[in-house]
Amino acid sequence: MTSEQLSKTLSTNPVVIRRIMAGLRDMGIVQSERGHGGGWTISRDLSSVSLRDVYTALGEPMVFALGNRQEMPDCLVEQAVNAALNDAFRQAEALLIQRLGEVTLADLAADFHERWKQNKTKKANPHAA
């Protein structure tokens, strides 16, 4: 698919797509081809790519919207709060990232196709039990 097509599917802009895909490309998850007939293709087996790989490719953005503004703040209150919560934050993050590692794109694709079938059935017989 081209960035143009992807951007329409996701209701955004081709350049935004390229910015995001650049990270995936650098990790060898997708490939891009220029020129006529070009666009994006997946370059690995879906079962070999986990959401953790995607997370890494996207630059490991902040997981939490809370806490830990600074690792070693001057403020002693901040230090005390950090000391009390750092372990919990680390554990929570580890839990999430571990789970990201367990989910492959193949898993998501399979679930998607399941939902797709369900969706078609529902649309055909909207009042079925």
Next chain:
Amino acid sequence: MTSEQLSKTLSTNPVVIRRIMAGLRDMGIVQSERGHGGGWTISRDLSSVSLRDVYTALGEPMVFALGNRQEMPDCLVEQAVNAALNDAFRQAEALLIQRLGEVTLADLAADFHERWKQNKTKKANPHAA
């Protein structure tokens, strides 16, 4: 302390302080008094207030900066991702909030005083072993 004093300590504005403290006041954690000699006082024993109480008083802001934009999106891909990760997000959030419930303001105050003492010693003998 007055909002004015607090705002200077935290390098911000009195109105910002009042906005935040309003939540704590509505939960009965702090009290405010108007007029001459007024300001903010803590209305409960520090050991009876947990960070979870504070979190609740502040309106339970989003814990994660990631995932779950919509609980039940139309997009089937989004649905598949949510299905794969919702449990992990819930567990991670539960872990954090449980920890918030275990930390009281008294704990933080005790740790703060410890750090305060250490800090004074260090300043007096900056080259001590």
Next chain:
DNA sequence: CTTTCTCGTAACATATAAAGTTGCATGAAA
């Protein structure tokens, strides 16, 4: 009873970061 000090709150302004856009160079196929 007037002045001073404080919070309460609404309205407005600013700053920051995310998202979107434009423009143009580069590469590839028709």
Next chain:
DNA sequence: TTTCATGCAACTTTATATGTTACGAGAAAG
């Protein structure tokens, strides 16, 4: 050589959090 695509830098827009101003109301001091 025209068309179509990505790559990338620069710029603009938007959304949100933060900060500010203004003023009303309550409470103590003089």
